[in-house]
Amino acid sequence: MKILAVDDDLMILDLLREAMAAIGEHEVETASSGEMAIELFRKKGSYYDCFLLDIQMPETDGIEVCKTIRATPGYKRTPIIMATAMSQKAYIERAFAAGATDYVVKPFDFGELNTRLRTAAKIAEQRMDKIEMGNNARSIQEVLNRNLSHSLEEPFEIQGVERLVGYVSFENFVLTLPLGSLLSSSLFAVKIANVDKIYAATTPVQFRRIMTDVAEAITDATEADGNLFSYRGNGIFLCLRQSGGAGSLEDLEKELNRALSGIVVHSGTEQRGEPLKLRIVVGSAASLQIINKPGSFRKATSHVEKRCDRIRQLDDPFGQDSDPLREDNARLQQKRNAYEALLKDCLDDSVRDIQRG
Incomplete structure (x- = not known):
């Protein structure tokens, strides 16, 4: 070289x-x-x-x-x-x-x-x-x-996207933030909720191209904040948020889904099969912990995974083989619980934004 x-x-x-x-x-x-x-x-x-x-x-x-x-x-x-x-x-x-x-x-x-x-x-x-x-x-x-072959969980490098850095460099940067920046910073995760289906329906080149599109959408949507983010694998991007980021995470989720709404992947060959659209989920923020900084990475990832689980429950709370006539009441209650959990996440984000403001 x-x-x-x-x-x-x-x-x-x-x-x-x-x-x-x-x-x-x-x-x-x-x-x-x-x-x-x-x-x-x-x-x-x-x-x-x-x-x-x-x-x-x-x-x-x-x-x-x-x-x-x-x-x-x-x-x-x-x-x-x-x-x-x-x-x-x-x-x-x-x-x-x-x-x-x-x-x-x-x-x-x-x-x-x-x-x-x-x-x-x-x-x-x-x-x-x-x-x-x-x-x-x-x-x-x-x-x-x-x-470019890789597993779904692999945090591969995505090149040429502003403020997107390799996961090792991202961790090094966050873990060595000075105390003043640390106390006013947090991490949040962005995930493609249906990433397993997207991965199964695409070639390695196509999958990386989609991940690059998502990364570019995150760059555009967080331009006012100007903070770094990194691809972690499994369709998850981890983002740094410093001192009162602009806008709520709920608004960010809406903006990302709008920006990526034109991307459609077909689950079969030669454009046949179920059309798959990207479903972007933004998890609630995790404050950076002074004593256990790596724990903040895990917490932010956990937040977005839980939100993805709740959204999947809303889409299909009992699976394809359930009997809707017998389970109407249980289905409604399950949906109600999932909506309440999602609403709590959004309210938590809004409270954090007010406190940071």
Whole structure:
């Protein structure tokens, strides 16, 4: 993999060259300024599989370089890893908003850096497979389906969506939030309620495309908040909400369902079978816990799973084989209970929004 490493500290660039030479898996070019980096990757005939950018540099910093890379044809989905000192982590959100893929902390742990580069290399290899197949559409589809095959539960990377970051980077960012930000932040989850049916009816390429559409809808719907989110697998996106997010989560759910209402998947082959529309559910927020931060991730996920269960009860409280004549009263009571539970969730969200406001 060909990497462009950019840092205004020449000692760090020398160290990176030596480390990459020792690993022996990557070709590294270096630039000591943002301006030099832009000149290199814009040069005719040059191409890079991955970028490693220092965030803080004089004049043109790493975030500006990241924006320029994303605006350059051919680099929309190229991995961009940002490097930052612990004291500069406030810049990470801006970097992800600019299109960064991942980040590492300086001074480098080269074992961790190599792990991040291996992930970037897989993305680059998948991209090159597609390019090398040329115009043979069937071969491209076969290669992509093979390379992108995954289980429903797998939290795969989705590239090229603003503020969407890998789950490892997302966890690292949330778990190292300073105390002031931690106390005013929460997590909530967004899930495709019928994701198991959607997954069963699509190829890996189609499923990833749908997940990308959902991610882009979340980006658009939460633009006012500007916070990070991550795909967790099983059709669930986990979202960070900081200091009084704009709008209620109930409104967010309505907006996402409106935005994605045009996506229809057929459960049979060749456009036959039951038409499936995406059903988006937004769970109530889970406050970030100072002592047990990972517990907040589990709690937010649990909230959205419970809401999905209640909605399924409303759609079909007794299953397909039940006798509606004998179970009318029980069915009505079950629906009433499910509606009450959903209403309580919505009221809880509204109360939290008022309190945060």
